[in-house]
Amino acid sequence: MDRRLTQRGKERKRQLMDFAATRFAESGYHPTSVAEIVEGMGVGKGVFYWYFASKEELLLEILREAQLDMRRRQQSEMGDSTDPVDRLESGIRATMYWLAEHRDLMSLFEFAQADEHFGPLLRPGRDNSMSDVMRHVQEAMVAGRVPNGDPFVVSHAIIGVTNHLARVFILGREEPAEDVAQAAIMFCRSGLLGQRGGTGCRLR
Amino acid sequence: MDRRLTQRGKERKRQLMDFAATRFAESGYHPTSVAEIVEGMGVGKGVFYWYFASKEELLLEILREAQLDMRRRQQSEMGDSTDPVDRLESGIRATMYWLAEHRDLMSLFEFAQADEHFGPLLRPGRDNSMSDVMRHVQEAMVAGRVPNGDPFVVSHAIIGVTNHLARVFILGREEPAEDVAQAAIMFCRSGLLGQRGGTGCRLR
DNA sequence: GTCGAACTTGACCGGTCGGTCTAGTTTTCC
DNA sequence: GGAAAACTAGACCGACCGGTCAAGTTCGAC
Missing domain, CATH: 1.10.10.60 (Homeodomain-like)
Structure with missing residues (x-):
């Protein structure tokens, strides 16, 4: 078309x-x-x-545009810092804010991801975001900021925490993006660095 | 009916x-x-x-039965240990094994959870599993095994890691349940205990 | 002003869907 | 062995779905 x-x-x-x-x-x-x-x-x-x-093309176009927009936001937000762990945190925060601003698109992603037809078509875009994350994880490991491990697995764990907390607290409970981001970061950080962050979690 | x-x-x-x-x-x-x-x-x-x-009733029945079966497995597996963190780990492992044995049902859950109509109907069952997890997290915090924090958030983070790794590595890549469970446990443990587990990750 | 491209309308189409129903067969139980 | 209950077949139904199309209107460039 x-x-x-x-x-x-x-x-x-x-x-x-x-x-x-x-x-x-x-x-x-x-x-x-x-x-x-x-x-x-x-x-x-x-x-x-x-x-x-077709109806299908419409959804595809919505999805493609959304993926692109989200990734742009993540990348621009992750650009600044020199520390790879800080970049990861910025990425999580950017993701939370974007999802909070586009709740419709978040639930559309949920649907498409689970769908037998649309799911596979989402892959390329997700793989891109995935490798963005993985690059920073890898860098953090090389720099000794994070203990060695499989960056692929660790990246997916981070994404899992981020997405799930977003689904529950942003899509489901409309909590402020900043608080949810903090919670995700805190859990991931302890997971990544082996040390507990200072302040308690503001969520709820 | x-x-x-x-x-x-x-x-x-x-x-x-x-x-x-x-x-x-x-x-x-x-x-x-x-x-x-x-x-x-x-x-x-x-x-x-x-x-x-109706067709809808059929799906509902499948879903209800699956939720029940999975929860039974998780509970029976989590029963033994006295240490709440060990119980949590057993829960993760039980979940991974169950999902690996019921990949069809896993993708059905994915669909239903994202669906506007069926999603809400899954809530009660999910809430039950959720409170199972939360009880152990809370207990671990009281016992000082895990730093204090919001058990609700921490529980969801654990579930997020578990589900996402299951989706990617079990549904998507058919990796052995044990390896995926290990990976999830390792990430969660470091997140929970503030210390890095010994051995490297076997996944991939 | 005019001409073609961009845009819009809504009746219409073939096909499929979830669900019904009647008429029948098999099983169970006394 | 006979009656009731459990089970099965598949033609059929109205609703609706995604998509088409012929006809008409508006817009922008020249």
């Missing part, structure tokens, strides 16, 4: 994607019909198929 | 549930039609609706 779009066209497409994302997040991808989307926006069905080849 | 079932009836129902679980795991819940299930089993549609009120 490669169409030359005018400014107006781009705006329409944006509206469609945003609206669909909320509906998908609210009611689920399968249960939300194309008819529902266009009716909800008060436009004809032709509009939908002018901008997207 | 409360029917008196003969032995034969119970077996049929079992077959239906097992077969449906595999199909749901392979192709997804929504894309798998009731017609597909009964055709795949070589029976008529009447059979399906004799045992289940």
Whole structure:
């Protein structure tokens, strides 16, 4: 679906994607019909198929854009520090903030990841983010900041903590991103460095 | 759907549930039609609706049974030890083994958890498992085996690591449950105790 | 002003879905 | 052996789904 779009066209497409994302997040991808989307926006069905080849393509585009945006945020946030562990923490914090700002997209990720069809299509993007994390873990190990181990496993453990806490505390309980980030960092840090952080956890 | 079932009836129902679980795991819940299930089993549609009120009920029953079975396994495995941290580790190990033995059900959980309709229905069961974990964390904190903190957050962090590593290494890469359990335990332990375990990780 | 591209409408289509129902067969139990 | 209960088959149903299309409108470039 490669169409030359005018400014107006781009705006329409944006509206469609945003609206669909909320509906998908609210009611689920399968249960939300194309008819529902266009009716909800008060436009004809032709509009939908002018901008997207299919319902599936729409979701894919939403997902791709979201992955890209999240990764950009993570990378820009992780850029500054010289210490690899600090960079990791910035990454966790950036992730939490992004997810808190895009709760719809978070639940869309949840769905897509578990889905037999869409899950595999998410892989490339996830692998990219994964290798971002892994690079810093590896660097931290080389620098002796973190005990040696399999960086792949450790990276996945970090991602597991981050994602799960995000799901429970941000998606489920709407806690402030900063607090959740702190909790995740604290657990990961103790896991990584073998020492307990000072202050207690603010969460709850 | 409360029917008196003969032995034969119970077996049929079992077959239906097992077969449906595999199909749901392979192709997804929504894309798998009731017609597909009964055709795949070589029976008529009447059979399906004799045992289940609806497609949704079927999934619910599968899910409920699976949750119960997993929890039983976790509890029986966690029972022995006097040390709360050991119990936690046994729980992680039990979880990994169970998930490795029921990969279909694991991906069904993934789906249901992310689903807008089924997700909430999974809550009660998850809350039960959650409080099992939390009890031991709390006990470990009281006993001074683990630094103080919010047991709710720490428990979720443990669950996050366990589930994510299971998803990646057991569902995705079919690694041995024992190795994955070791990896999860190692990460959680360092996180919990502030000390690095001795041996390196066997995974990969 | 005009012409083609961008955009929009909504009736329509074939197909599939979850679920019903009737008519039948088998099993169980007295 | 006979009646009731358990079980099975599969044609059938209305609803809805994703997607098409012909026709019409608006916009922007020249």
